[in-house]
Amino acid sequence: MKNRKEWLIITSLVMAIVMVLSVGMPLSVAANARDDYEEAQQELESIEKELNAIKDTKKKQEQEQKNAQTQVNLVKSQITSLNEQIEETSERLAEKQKELDKKKADIKETDDLFKKKLKAMYIRRSGNMVATALAVDTFSEMLTAVNTLTNISQADTALLEKLNREKEEIEKVEAEIEAELETLEESKSLQESKQKEYATLLQKVNQQLSETQAQEAAAQVAYEDAKKKRDDAAEELEKEFAANGDLESFVGGTWRWPVPTNRYVSSHYGYRNIFGYREFHTGIDIPAPRNTNIIASNSGFVTTATYSNSGYGNRVIIDHGGGYKTLYAHCNSLNVKVGDFVAQGDVIAFVGTTGLSTGNHLHFEIRQNGSTVNPYPYIKDN
Secondary structure, eight states: OHHHHHHHHHHHHHHHHHHHHHHOTGGGSOHHHHHHHHHHHHHHHHHHHHHHHHHHHHHHHHHHHHHHHHHHHHHHHHHHHHHHHHHHHHHHHHHHHHHHHHHHHHHHHHHHHHHHHHHHHHHHHTTTHHHHHHHOSSHHHHHHHHHHHHHHHHHHHHHHHHHHHHHHHHHHHHHHHHHHHHHHHHHHHHHHHHHHHHHHHHHHHHHHHHHHHHHHHHHHHHHHHHHHHHHHHHHHHHHHHHHHOOOSSOOOSOOOOSSTTOOOOSBOSEEEEETTEEEEEOSEEEEOOTTOEEEOSSOEEEEEEEEETTTTEEEEEEEEETTEEEEEEEESEEOOOTTOEEOTTOEEEEOBOOSSOSSSEEEEEEEETTEEEOOHHHHTTO
């Protein structure tokens, strides 16, 4: 087994060397076309990296904007709530002030009445005591009259004391409400200060986000221009291959399964119904997780490695000589460039769902002399 494996490796290397030396075409493709393609690819990758960095910055700024707006809304809500509390507390304070004013009026009225009664009692007890004595028939009645006057004095005194206690209680509650109102006003002032701070922050974040969006738009335009330039260069490079003809001799050997970790076929070669229409499927579909390795089914030269607007999305085409070519479509990203020589089993791309695709999978084709053939019999056992 070991000798057979070594023999296969040596044979593959010898065949590759013979193919390059005898055919020579792919390596002799105009250097300018290859250089232009590589330069355009490098420029595209550089702009794409810059664009991705801008998008990352934009994403962070959008989160900062969201956070700042949330804070502004929260502070506004708190200020609204404080205003409502201030209004309700002010109304309670006004009611207490009315109650206090009434209590003061009651005290003054009672006090004035009490003073008049005391004055009357004093006159009766002093200058008019004889009249009091003459007005009663017995000593007992006189004592009763004097006691009555004394009780009236004590009752008025007690009433005044009660009114003053109530007044003090109202003043205490009033002071508490005033302190509460003062605290609410301080809280409102603090929240208004925060509102200005967050509003300033939000304005700054909005300005930064606006600038980043402008940078993104400019970078996106530059990316599209660079992508077109790269695609045009790839097209020119492919024309160079076409003009010089395909590899004359087939590299030989067996064909390998292009997604080694996944062997399930979700759609076979031939006619199928899709979205209610009958169409001819030119290859097989092998579903696999995004970024799963795709390998070269056989050795050869990469003649196409770019995005296709025809529905294939990111695709790779490899020329294996003798009229045989393989196509790998819907790739998430590519790992080779036009003009690269790839050995069987090399990772050339990664599974994706670009182009007209409804999920991550590889669309794989084998073409012979320009026409597709059913690839399954070629790869099913390898």
